[in-house]
Amino acid sequence: MPSASGAIAPRLPKPPVALRKAALFLDLDGVLAPLAPTPDAVGPDVRRTDVLTRLTERLQGRVAIVSGRTLREIDRISDGAARAASGVHGLQRRREDGSLVQRTPDPAVRRAVAAFDAFAAARPGVLVEDKELSAGLHYRQAPDVSGEALILAASLAEETGLALQPGAMVLELKTPGADKGAALSAFMAEAPFQGGVPVMVGDDLTDEHGFEAAERLGGFGVLVGPERATAARYRLEGVNAVLDWLDGIAEVPA
Incomplete structure (x- = not known):
């Protein structure tokens, strides 16, 4: 496994409890x-x-x-x-x-929310989260749509300039910066x-x-x-x- 330095690291140990400041x-x-x-x-x-x-x-x-x-x-x-x-x-x-x-929220977030809403409306279990500064597409309850969701999110990111942030069963398009x-x-x-x-x-x-x-x-x-x-x-x-x-x-x- 690569470490912070890029080298192959051993299995990671537990962190210490005694920490200075x-x-x-x-x-x-x-x-x-x-x-x-x-x-x-x-x-x-x-x-x-x-x-x-x-x-x-x-x-x-x-x-x-x-x-x-x-x-x-x-x-x-x-x-x-x-x-x-x-x-x-x-x-x-x-x-x-x-x-x-x-x-300040990027105006394109509204476009992402609308596109995600349309996507979710046709796919039970998919949820849209509107955070004003970003739009999240959650598919934990519909894992089969992951490929379609990624294609949509990547396309929107390219078209709008929003930053694509993948997460655990979620794709987020957010105001960059x-x-x-x-x-x-x-x-x-x-x-x-x-x-x-x-x-x-x-x-x-x-x-x-x-x-x-x-x-x-x-x-x-x-x-x-x-x-x-x-x-x-x-x-x-x-x-x-x-x-x-x-x-x-x-x-x-x-």
């Missing part, structure tokens, strides 16, 4: 919350909220959720436990102090993250930009889920393993 950047779906058949099937969880609250206090605010979901959805699912967060793959960003940075790596880098230039060691935890291809940015800035990435080619240096098995690991960090004396 860690700055944690956590994906949501598949990392802090289990993957679900539909986006709205994921909701708040008592343990997740507790771990995030204690972790944020332990790390003096150096915790951010970095997700493809909108900030509104991040807040709903995390029960407001994440003060710093980035949504829609870096296109929305809320600093730890609550101030917001957001890109940002990704999770850019969001991580922006957080690291600001308080309270500045001077910390960035750690990006993610499960999907969308998280590779974050892994690369963390490595470039002196930290590392943690892949969640099965082994695959990745820029991450460590790996955890799944959501429960992530919460156990974060719980351990929260308990380490400052």
Whole structure:
């Protein structure tokens, strides 16, 4: 498996619990919350909220959720436990102090939503997610349409200039100009993250930009889920393993 340096890496070990001045950047779906058949099937969880609250206090605010979901959805699912967060793959960003940075939606997103709606109307189980800054086509409940969905999304990306972002059983066309790596880098230039060691935890291809940015800035990435080619240096098995690991960090004396 290629490592961040491009060399063939051994099986990835678990990340350490004792981290010096860690700055944690956590994906949501598949990392802090289990993957679900539909986006709205994921909701708040008592343990997740507790771990995030204690972790944020332990790390003096150096915790951010970095997700493809909108900030509104991040807040709903995390029960407001994440003060710093980035949504829609870096296109929305809320600093730890609550101030917001957001890109202007590309007008072509409306065209993508309309095309996805027409595609989904004829294919039961396909769902469209309108995030204003992007359009998502979910086919977890209709995996047989994956080829058709990719052809449609790639064609729209070429015609409109929207950025095509593949994910786990979802294709997203988004306003160009940002990704999770850019969001991580922006957080690291600001308080309270500045001077910390960035750690990006993610499960999907969308998280590779974050892994690369963390490595470039002196930290590392943690892949969640099965082994695959990745820029991450460590790996955890799944959501429960992530919460156990974060719980351990929260308990380490400052």
